[in-house]
Amino acid sequence: MDGDDTSPTTNSRFSFSRTSSTGSIPAGCFSSASSAQGSDDEDSDSKPTMSYKDRRREAHTQAEQKRRDAIKKGYDELQYIVPTCQQTEQIGGAKLSKATVLQRSIDYIQFLITQKKKQEDELDSLRKEVMALKIMKANYEHIVKTHQNTPIHGQNLVSDEKKFQVFQTIMDNLFQSFNANISVSNFAELSGSVFNWLEEYCKPQTLRDVTLGILQQINNL
Template sequence: MYPRCGSNGSIQNIHQTPSSSNQNTEDEDDSGDNKASALSFKERRREAHTQAEQKRRDAIKKGYDSLQELVPTCQQTDASGYKPSKAAFQGIMDKLFESFESVPTNNFAEFSAGVFNWLEEYCKPQSLRTMVHGVLREQSYTP
């Protein structure tokens, strides 16, 4: 069965089942009727599965679209039209890990306090922006 969208957006079936194209007469035996019924059931089941799958795919697409709206920087690139590479991301993470090495790990209390201090110093938006610009400049990806 092949569904086809009509001009009003509704789905129309362009393939008819044997039982719908030929009206069964009382002369036909029951075994033929059972086969047509089973075939019709399978076709209905297949059509229901196809529609459910399309609905699932549409929901996933809608989810991605709403996620892109929530994270607008996903759609933007810098002035050169270049998307930062894995190497640029690796450079940024290396800088963060270098600074994190200064956090004391002698005991949990020192570590916990050190992490909070590190977050306050290195993870403020302006600090991150400055660090990212520096890394990109080093790699000659000027923003």
């Protein structure tokens, strides 16, 4: 009977302690596990956010550095291209400021524009000279062709005196128009009026009409 009185108490105590050690989890374990899980979640949430900011900051820094490198490269190329910048560096050895480089680049571009305008004017003048020479060439070719196509008969030979008279009359006629239309105020007006005179009075058709008129006059003498 004594064993029966003590056994329930012992069994109940044993079952309680056994259940407490194996069947249930202490509250401290829950709190520590939940806090550990919460800290892991916070770390997992904070790390990507900071990494994204770092990537943005790094990308911005790289873009800014590229922009500065491009500007520096542009100024270096201007200093290499513009002769006045090179001359200053060779003489003084001091580095030019960006404002000075830009101003000298502008001055050099304006100088190039002026030179280009002068070259275009010279080219236009040369074209006029070429055109005048072409007209003269065409006139001489026409005269030679006309002379070659003219039949020569022994009884109708023209003397050298007649040929010189024709030539002299043609030249006198041309000189009259030349003297009346040429301006000698300065070289520019002289050049321009000479080309205008060639285009107006030395056309093949004009010379042909003049020559025919002279030949008719001499033939009637």
